[in-house]
Amino acid sequence: MIADPGERARFLAEICSPDWHLGLDRGMPVDDAIAALAALHPERADCIRAYKSRWLDMFEGADEAVVAILAELVRKGFDVTALSNFNQDLFALTVPAYPFLGWFRGATVSGTVRLVKPDPAIYALHAQTFGLEPAATLFFDDSPPNVEAARAAGWNAELFTDAAAMRRDLARWGIETETGADREEVTAGAASSAPVR
Numbered sequence: 486m487i488a489d490p491g492e493r494a495r496f497l498a499e500i501c502s503p504d505w506h507l508g509l510d511r512g513m514p515v516d517d518a519i520a521a522l523a524a525l526h527p528e529r530a531d532c533i534r535a536y537k538s539r540w541l542d543m544f545e546g547a548d549e550a551v552v553a554i555l556a557e558l559v560r561k562g563f564d565v566t567a568l569s570n571f572n573q574d575l576f577a578l579t580v581p582a583y584p585f586l587g588w589f590r591g592a593t594v595s596g597t598v599r600l601v602k603p604d605p606a607i608y609a610l611h612a613q614t615f616g617l618e619p620a621a622t623l624f625f626d627d628s629p630p631n632v633e634a635a636r637a638a639g640w641n642a643e644l645f646t647d648a649a650a651m652r653r654d655l656a657r658w659g660i661e662t663e664t665g666a667d668r669e670e671v672t673a674g675a676a677s678s679a680p681v682r
Contacts, residue, residue: 486532500526501536509572512596516574540575541582550648552585554655557662559588567592568611568624570601591615602626603634612638623658625651 487493500522509518515537523530558565567589569576573596580586593611600607612619619639626632627645635642643654652662 486535496529496532500529501533507601509575510570510595510601512573512599514574515572537575537578540578544582547583547585548648551651554648554651554662555585555588558660563660564590564615564617566590566611566615566617568602568607569593570595572596602628602631605634605638608635608638608640612640623655623660625654 487496505518505522509515519533519537523533526533555565565588567586569592571579571594573594576592576594576596586592591614593607593614595601595607598607598610600610602608611617612622620641622640624632624635624640624642625645626635626642629644632642632644641658643651645651655662
């Protein structure tokens with residue numbers, strides 16, 4: 486919707502900015518957030534409204550190599566839960582499009598609980614909600630501060646980089662997964678944080 490790369494970068498840095506996005510992750514209703522921002526920047530109102538109306542268009546698709554790992558962990562009976570910084574309204578739009586998000590035993594969504602990683606309180610709440618023993622929980626996240634916060638909460642934690650590295654990390658924790666060239670290729674995307682015990 487914004488053809489010029491420089492203008493697009495400015496829009497994402499200054500209008501639909503990381504701070505604005507963090508407000509969504511903290512639970513601001515997406516319709517309210519969009520209306521307030523569009524009032525401040527009427528010249529970009531169409532692009533701001535597209536943040537919800539074209540939300541799913543912004544995804545390149547799931548990382549099928551990571552989805553395969555999730556399916557395998559669930560099939561083997563591991564207790565897999567999700568802890569995600571995600572706006573509650575946008576999460577509700579995303580789940581039907583990506584059915585694997587329903588494979589978790591449950592999810593702590595930051596917008597719903599009004600806490601965001603790496604706040605220690607969200608890790609404590611997640612463990613309490615799902616009856617997780619921190620020392621028996623293995624957590625993956627693509628953000629180093631979130632990984633460090635999990636470790637500070639007493640969880641075992643690994644930095645997610647790609648599916649192949651995740652399989653190696655799981656193996657180091659004694660969780661063997663299938664391997665093979667088709668399983669090792671990684672597509673664009675990132676893993677949801679998934680404590681596993």
